[in-house]
Amino acid sequence: MTAIPAEDGTAAAGFQQGRRPSPDAVVIRRTLAEIEPAADEVTSYFYALLFVNHPYLRQMFPPAMDAQRDRLFGALLKAAEHIDDTVTLTDYLMQLGRGHRKYGTRATHYPAVGECLMAALERFAPRTWGQEAEAAWVRAYTAISQIMIDAAADDELRAPAWWQAEIVAHEARTSDVAVVTVRPDQPYPYRAGQYAAMETPWWPREWRQYSFACSPRPDGLLMFHVKAVPAGWVSRALVHRAQCGDVIRLGPPEGAMTIDHTSDSGLLCVGGSTGIAPIKALVEDVAERGRQRRMEVFFGANRDTDLYELDTFLELERRHPWLSVRPVVAQYATRGFAGQLPEAVKEYGPWPEFDGYLSGPPQMIRHSVAALVSAGIEERRIRHDFTGTLAAAGMSPGA
Numbered sequence: 001m002t003a004i005p006a007e008d009g010t011a012a013a014g015f016q017q018g019r020r021p022s023p024d025a026v027v028i029r030r031t032l033a034e035i036e037p038a039a040d041e042v043t044s045y046f047y048a049l050l051f052v053n054h055p056y057l058r059q060m061f062p063p064a065m066d067a068q069r070d071r072l073f074g075a076l077l078k079a080a081e082h083i084d085d086t087v088t089l090t091d092y093l094m095q096l097g098r099g100h101r102k103y104g105t106r107a108t109h110y111p112a113v114g115e116c117l118m119a120a121l122e123r124f125a126p127r128t129w130g131q132e133a134e135a136a137w138v139r140a141y142t143a144i145s146q147i148m149i150d151a152a153a154d155d156e157l158r159a160p161a162w163w164q165a166e167i168v169a170h171e172a173r174t175s176d177v178a179v180v181t182v183r184p185d186q187p188y189p190y191r192a193g194q195y196a197a198m199e200t201p202w203w204p205r206e207w208r209q210y211s212f213a214c215s216p217r218p219d220g221l222l223m224f225h226v227k228a229v230p231a232g233w234v235s236r237a238l239v240h241r242a243q244c245g246d247v248i249r250l251g252p253p254e255g256a257m258t259i260d261h262t263s264d265s266g267l268l269c270v271g272g273s274t275g276i277a278p279i280k281a282l283v284e285d286v287a288e289r290g291r292q293r294r295m296e297v298f299f300g301a302n303r304d305t306d307l308y309e310l311d312t313f314l315e316l317e318r319r320h321p322w323l324s325v326r327p328v329v330a331q332y333a334t335r336g337f338a339g340q341l342p343e344a345v346k347e348y349g350p351w352p353e354f355d356g357y358l359s360g361p362p363q364m365i366r367h368s369v370a371a372l373v374s375a376g377i378e379e380r381r382i383r384h385d386f387t388g389t390l391a392a393a394g395m396s397p398g399a
């Protein structure tokens with residue numbers, strides 16, 4: 001496997017916490033700081049150049065590019081920014097390379113993207129750009145793309161690029177939340193707590209990520225909880241239009257919000273709205289292992305009526321003495337804790353012997369991380385898929 005280049009441009013020793021950044025990382029970050037004020041323009045220029053110089057690539061991207069704009073380019077920049085953080089970046093890029101197979105990405109496409117990236121940087125970072133910056137960016141991009149290419153080639157030997165899956169059950173839970181059950185056309189290996197990108201027949205090449213709402217089942221069926229959000233084409237179609245017999249496409253499983261079953265720590269799980277889906281999978285996962293392990297679930301919603309999965313959790317709580325479930329309702333609460341999830345977590349803490357699992361809207365996750373840390377959980381023991389982190393930077397077209 002290719003490693004990220006280090007200070008001397010050779011294979012990376014990489015950046016360890018507390019070490020000084022490499023000269024390449026310094027010049028890359030300087031370039032990024034220079035382009036930041038014009039981020040939208042840089043992105044538009046990058047895609048315009050890509051599609052004018054390489055028109056055959058256009059068909060791999062969704063027809064409307066608005067949601068896409070921040071993705072491929074933004075994530076490339078994000079990866080470059082973390083170029084010294086070898087371990088995190090390599091894992092992430094390998095996952096990304098595998099995930100790109102579903103878009104039809106080939107090794108031959110990478111030089112075209114690299115060439116347009118360099119051209120955009122040269123144009124929008126004139127003060128930093130020069131021989132030294134160009135060499136650093138070429139080294140970084142070469143390493144990034146090689147890791148992705150190698151991971152995709154390796155994955156091709158063992159897994160399909162995507163799975164087709166037929167909707168076999170579709171259950172409306174509220175006016176805007178549906179539970180969708182699908183049957184993949186071939187075995188789909190994943191772990192509780194993970195998610196996958198999904199493409200619907202109504203919006204080709206618009207991929208959206210959804211967490212699995214069940215742990216792997218003997219019948220191979222997969223479940224998702226989908227909330228129709230106002231401008232969400234894919235989520236609205238899945239909630240209001242999809243029916244049994246429709247066929248969707250799924251990318252490979254992603255994400256590291258999984259349980260370490262070698263540990264005995266308690267599990268503090270905080271799920272907001274449909275963010276409760278992967279937490280249900282985690283509860284089932286622990287139940288199947290048959291080990292007594294304390295699990296505390298906080299299920300948050302704006303109103304009582306949005307607690308669409310509470311009965312399922314209360315039934316799980318009744319069956320499993322190690323599980324405790326607390327509803328948390330932000331407005332007009334008539335049951336459970338009245339307020340926001342982070343307040344509830346603090347109120348019932350401290351949680352020094354627990355690992356934290358967070359799932360829900362980004363603001364909720366951001367505030368809950370702070371709440372968990374102040375309630376005694378070290379940050380390294382908190383897992384989530386929040387898009388602000390490198391692990392979910394959304395590098396993929398249409399993800």
Ligand SMILES: NC(=O)C1=CN([C@@H]2O[C@H](COP(=O)(O)OP(=O)(O)OC[C@H]3O[C@@H](n4cnc5c(N)ncnc54)[C@H](O)[C@@H]3O)[C@@H](O)[C@H]2O)C=CC1
Nearest residue numbers: 211272273274275300301302330340359360361363364367
């Ligand atoms: N793996 C994951 O992280 C998953 C994330 N999601 C995300 O969950 C979200 C669900 O969205 P909605 O239903 O619109 O959420 P919502 O607006 O209904 O809020 C859900 C919960 O988060 C709390 N919350 C919202 N903003 C908060 C803030 N600023 N501080 C503290 N708590 C806050 C609410 O009080 C409520 O308990 C989507 O963004 C979806 O992408 C869904 C499934 C899995």
